[in-house]
Structure formats: structure tokens, C-alpha cells
Amino acid sequence: MIDKVYVPPIKIQGIKTKIVPLISEVAWVDDNITWIEPFMGSGVVGLNLAPKHAVFADTNPHTIALYNAIQSGKITSYDVREFLEKEGKKLEEKDEKHYYYIRDRFNEEHNPLDFLFLNRSCFNGMIRFNRNYQFNVPYGHKPKRFAKAYVTKIVNQVKRLEDIFPDVDWKFKCQSFEQTISEADTQSFIYCDPPYIGRHVDYYDSWDENHEVRLHDVLVDSGAHFMLSTWDKNKYRKNEYIDTVWKECWKVNQEHFYHVGAKESNRNSMLEALLMNYNPQNVPAMKKNEESYIQMSFLDEVANA
Ligand SMILES: C[S@@+](CC[C@H](N)C(=O)[O-])C[C@H]1O[C@@H](n2cnc3c(N)ncnc32)[C@H](O)[C@@H]1O
Structure with missing residues (x-):
């Protein structure tokens, strides 16, 4: 498990710095796989976890240009x-x-x-x-x-x-998630952190139900192990897509606090979710960790209980 997270030079809303340690526990990665990150944003997840081979992509050309430079x-x-x-x-x-x-x-x-x-x-x-x-x-x-x-x-x-780059085979590409995932195969691990539906409004960054369904379908077609970051619930609402679009996945959660504006009173909590198309208990590194604090559930079983 990663306990010291390397912070990249780019900042972005929705950055996953706080969730990197949890992701590192349940991601199915080793030196033989290619890490594929179709929504790299700042890149904080892959830059901390990625093994030797990786593809980082995003539709925002400016972050990609900076990393390439x-x-x-x-x-x-x-x-x-x-x-x-x-x-x-x-x-x-x-x-x-x-x-x-x-x-x-x-x-x-x-x-x-x-x-x-x-x-x-x-x-x-x-x-x-x-x-x-x-x-x-x-x-x-x-x-x-x-x-x-x-x-x-x-x-x-x-x-x-600069220290990492000479030892790894990493590519940074400006392209859509469909293109990136079409380049994956069964030797890939795909980590996806798309914009959260209804939460971001931006012209490199718009996201709706069609995107969510298409992302699910291309991930399943890829034949790769995949993991999706999404929001689960806050005190007002829950993410309905978890039990519909992603119902055949496994889920682990982590509570996350964020601020709206500068005031302490605007501190809200949000339950973050990681959804996976494999049982995280089968991840070789996880099996050793029997006392894990991680709560996991198989969504299909929960939905049909
Ligand atoms: C929530 S952010 C990712 C944050 C990242 N995991 C981090 O921790 O820094 C979502 C990213 O997806 C990118 N994006 C939005 N729509 C996309 C699409 N259709 N294909 C690829 N990337 C897209 C955005 O530009 C943004 O950088």
C-alpha cells in the first residue's frame, strides 16, 4: 500500500490524491500489465501506481502537452x-x-x-x-x-x-476515452475517473448518462480488469447509476471531505466509491492483508438481496 503520495505539478478539481492509498490496495497491477488511464486529469493516480508500461490520456490537450514537454x-x-x-x-x-x-x-x-x-x-x-x-x-x-x-x-x-521518466515506458495522449480503451487488451488494467455526472460543466469535460453507459460498454468489451472512481452518496442523494449501469461490479468505499468555498461550515462529506469488474479479495496483494479495513460488496448480490 502507498502511504506517501507523490503530488503532481498540475492541480485539478476532483483530484484523487486522498484516494490513492485505497486504489493502490485494490488495483490489480504488476509489472507485466499496461496501466491505462483514459481520464488522467492531473495524473496523480497513475503517477503513483503505474508500473513500467502505461498510457495516460485525456481530452484536455494542455495537461497532456505539459507532461509530453x-x-x-x-x-x-x-x-x-x-x-x-x-x-x-x-x-x-x-x-x-x-x-x-x-x-x-x-x-x-x-x-x-x-x-x-x-x-x-x-x-x-x-x-x-x-x-x-x-x-x-x-x-x-x-x-x-x-x-x-x-x-x-x-x-x-x-x-x-524527470526522475521517473527514464525508467518507464509511459505515453501521454490527447484523445477520447473510447479511443484509449480501444487500445487496451486482456493484459491491461484500466483505471477510469470520468467527470461525475451533473457535477462538472466544462467544454473538455461534459458528461451525461450516454457517456456513462458507453464507458461501461467499452470497458466490458475490452476484456481487461477495470476500476472506476465515482461518487456513491452524500447527505442529499445517491448515485443511481451504481445499481443500474454498474450493477455487476464489486464496490469499495471511502469517505471524503471537501470544502465548498473557504468556510469551515461548508465542509461536506461524500462517500466515494471504487467499482471493479473483479473481486478485490482475489488481488494477490490483498489476499495477504486479511485484516483489511476495506468494506466491499458485490453489487448484484446487494441489489438482489
Ligand atoms: C475527474 S477528472 C480526473 C481527475 C484525475 N483522476 C486526478 O486525480 O487528477 C476527469 C478528467 O476527464 C477528462 N475528460 C472529460 N471527458 C473526457 C472524454 N470524453 N475522454 C477523455 N477524457 C475526458 C477531463 O479533461 C478531466 O481531466
């Missing part, structure tokens, strides 16, 4: 430091004027370093694009955002990738 050496941790120190200094002097200058420049030129700057200084580390695929997240209003310690933190996150 780091992998090819086009952007180094040294470049990141230089860039963030220089632009961070201007942010401190000119405040939001400079943020919006970089945002306009990014929307014209699509430089991955501008994307990193915006991602780390925008409101709440969000990634959101309008219908013209223009990044439109407002400023986070922290002119001293790129203080020395923060720049060093980001540089170390990039360095960690």
Missing part, C-alpha cells in the same frame, strides 16, 4: 524555476493585470509553462474552458503566489517526473 526534455525543472520566478515577480508587481495578461497569452499561444502558471495561480486551482476552448478561470488574488518556497515545491514536483 517534460517527458521529452523540452521543458526542464530548471526552465520551470526560471519561468515561475520571472513571471511570479511580475505578478507581485502588477497583480491581477499580469494574471490576465498571461491568460490572454495562453489562449493565443498555448504555451505549457503559461498553463502551469495559470493552474497554480488561478481561483482554487481549477481547470475550466469556455465554449471556444479558452481558459476562463479567474485570478486567485494572491500576488505573492510564487514565493520562493512555492516555486521550489512545484519545481520538485516536476523533478520527480
Whole structure:
């Protein structure tokens, strides 16, 4: 089980940092399989778990471009430091004027370093694009955002990738989940973290019932072991698709707390679910762990009880 989670340089809403240890316990991975992650987002799950062979994909071209640039050496941790120190200094002097200058420049030129700057200084580390695929997240209003310690933190996150890349066979691709899953076979492990239905509105990131059903069908057709992250319930509602679309899966849960806005009173709890097309007790690493705290259920049996 992973207990120290490596945090990647990109932030994204719905990032799974807190669930990585649980995923690492129930994912069926070893060095012979290819890790396939069709909705990589920040990449935090695969970057922590992925064995030697992996395909990371997403429809957001800008995260993929950044990882590809780091992998090819086009952007180094040294470049990141230089860039963030220089632009961070201007942010401190000119405040939001400079943020919006970089945002306009990014929307014209699509430089991955501008994307990193915006991602780390925008409101709440969000990634959101309008219908013209223009990044439109407002400023986070922290002119001293790129203080020395923060720049060093980001540089170390990039360095960690530079350390991993030479030893692995990882590919980063900008493509739809259908394309990515069509490249899988029985030697693949597919981890999916799609947008949650009704929870994200974004033009690289829209999701409805048709997407959910199609995702289920292509996963089943792939013949691979797969795992899906989704939400189970909160105090207001439950995710109906778990008992319908995904009813033949196994499920494990973890409680997750998140904040809406800055106030402590807006702290909400959400039960996260991992759904799998295999019994997690059969995962070789799990069998050794007889005292596991993990609660699991076979959905079909629960539904028919
Ligand atoms: C919830 S986020 C994934 C977060 C990721 N697991 C993490 O921890 O950082 C969902 C991702 O799916 C991507 N996405 C949305 N629709 C997609 C599609 N049709 N095909 C592939 N990726 C898609 C979004 O761009 C977004 O990065």
C-alpha cells in the first residue's frame, strides 16, 4: 500500500490524491500489465501506481502537452524555476493585470509553462474552458503566489517526473476515452475517473448518462480488469447509476471531505466509491492483508438481496 503520495505539478478539481492509498490496495497491477488511464486529469493516480508500461490520456490537450514537454526534455525543472520566478515577480508587481495578461497569452499561444502558471495561480486551482476552448478561470488574488518556497515545491514536483521518466515506458495522449480503451487488451488494467455526472460543466469535460453507459460498454468489451472512481452518496442523494449501469461490479468505499468555498461550515462529506469488474479479495496483494479495513460488496448480490 502507498502511504506517501507523490503530488503532481498540475492541480485539478476532483483530484484523487486522498484516494490513492485505497486504489493502490485494490488495483490489480504488476509489472507485466499496461496501466491505462483514459481520464488522467492531473495524473496523480497513475503517477503513483503505474508500473513500467502505461498510457495516460485525456481530452484536455494542455495537461497532456505539459507532461509530453517534460517527458521529452523540452521543458526542464530548471526552465520551470526560471519561468515561475520571472513571471511570479511580475505578478507581485502588477497583480491581477499580469494574471490576465498571461491568460490572454495562453489562449493565443498555448504555451505549457503559461498553463502551469495559470493552474497554480488561478481561483482554487481549477481547470475550466469556455465554449471556444479558452481558459476562463479567474485570478486567485494572491500576488505573492510564487514565493520562493512555492516555486521550489512545484519545481520538485516536476523533478520527480524527470526522475521517473527514464525508467518507464509511459505515453501521454490527447484523445477520447473510447479511443484509449480501444487500445487496451486482456493484459491491461484500466483505471477510469470520468467527470461525475451533473457535477462538472466544462467544454473538455461534459458528461451525461450516454457517456456513462458507453464507458461501461467499452470497458466490458475490452476484456481487461477495470476500476472506476465515482461518487456513491452524500447527505442529499445517491448515485443511481451504481445499481443500474454498474450493477455487476464489486464496490469499495471511502469517505471524503471537501470544502465548498473557504468556510469551515461548508465542509461536506461524500462517500466515494471504487467499482471493479473483479473481486478485490482475489488481488494477490490483498489476499495477504486479511485484516483489511476495506468494506466491499458485490453489487448484484446487494441489489438482489
Ligand atoms: C475527474 S477528472 C480526473 C481527475 C484525475 N483522476 C486526478 O486525480 O487528477 C476527469 C478528467 O476527464 C477528462 N475528460 C472529460 N471527458 C473526457 C472524454 N470524453 N475522454 C477523455 N477524457 C475526458 C477531463 O479533461 C478531466 O481531466
